[in-house]
Amino acid sequence: MKRIHVIVGGKVQKVGYRDLVERETFGIDIKGYVENIADDKVRIVAEDPEEFREIREELVSIKDAPVKPA
Template sequence: MATQRIFVSGRVQGVGYRDWVVRTAQGLGLTGYVRNLKDGRVEIFAAGEDASLQTLVKECREGSPLARVDHVENFPADEERGHKGFTKRFTA
């Protein structure tokens, strides 16, 4: 099992982006969470198979229908394993 931390910037808050991420990640069989950051970005922590993680990163570049994604940054994350399901969290 691999993990990724993904940061998405653009118009990604207040447009259903987090709900879209939850549905997309669940459909890919990933666990983890998504949350808004105070700086306007969205943070995603996801764990699962490499191919599913790569698909999530690719899909995040498109985003939800009302979103405008300007930049996606992702890197491996070695912490926070053991999530049950994929959830939406409060702003950090």
């Protein structure tokens, strides 16, 4: 299985972004993880690039902060 790595910058730490990614991606049978990394960025690693690709654009273009938890 292929793996995709995505680094997201901007205001993505301390706004609920990791929780949103976990809920929207790993809650639908995509395996992987999301973590804070240096320089106020977040790394997303997903093991199903085809399914992840469908929701990736939405996740990396969020403009509202803080992210509203469900």
